[in-house]
Amino acid sequence: MPREEYKSDGDKPFVPNPFSALSSEGLPPGPAEPVAGSTPAKPLKNRGRVDIIRQKAGRGGKTVTVITNFVGIGLPEKELLAKQIQKRCGTGGTVKDGQIEIQGDKRTEAAQVLSEAGFRPVMAGG
Numbered sequence: 001m002p003r004e005e006y007k008s009d010g011d012k013p014f015v016p017n018p019f020s021a022l023s024s025e026g027l028p029p030g031p032a033e034p035v036a037g038s039t040p041a042k043p044l045k046n047r048g049r050v051d052i053i054r055q056k057a058g059r060g061g062k063t064v065t066v067i068t069n070f071v072g073i074g075l076p077e078k079e080l081l082a083k084q085i086q087k088r089c090g091t092g093g094t095v096k097d098g099q100i101e102i103q104g105d106k107r108t109e110a111a112q113v114l115s116e117a118g119f120r121p122v123m124a125g126g
Helices: 075-089 107-116
Strands: 049-055 064-068 093-096 099-103 120-124
Touching (some): 049 107, 075 093, 075 099, 107 120
């Protein structure tokens, strides 16, 4: 079988398209594209105040950022927030006794993630 030669000058496509023989007949219409310059989705509502505290006492000299006083959210959402904060900080953490604990003094990074999620973070020393 002779090998087909593909040119990039427009005679044939450089790479054959395996989907070129398919038809879109019978498929539902695709999503409408957003209009340029339109306003983005409205921001998340205020989900309440949370406290961000730096703790060192009773932890063997290690500093930990503790986020407390969540109202109206369950354990799965706290675990999701903890994962997002850990990823942003590049460190470990856990959800323990209804509060999020992040290794190190990461109050600023945690406040950014919580603000994006609609919370009103308040930082304290500790």
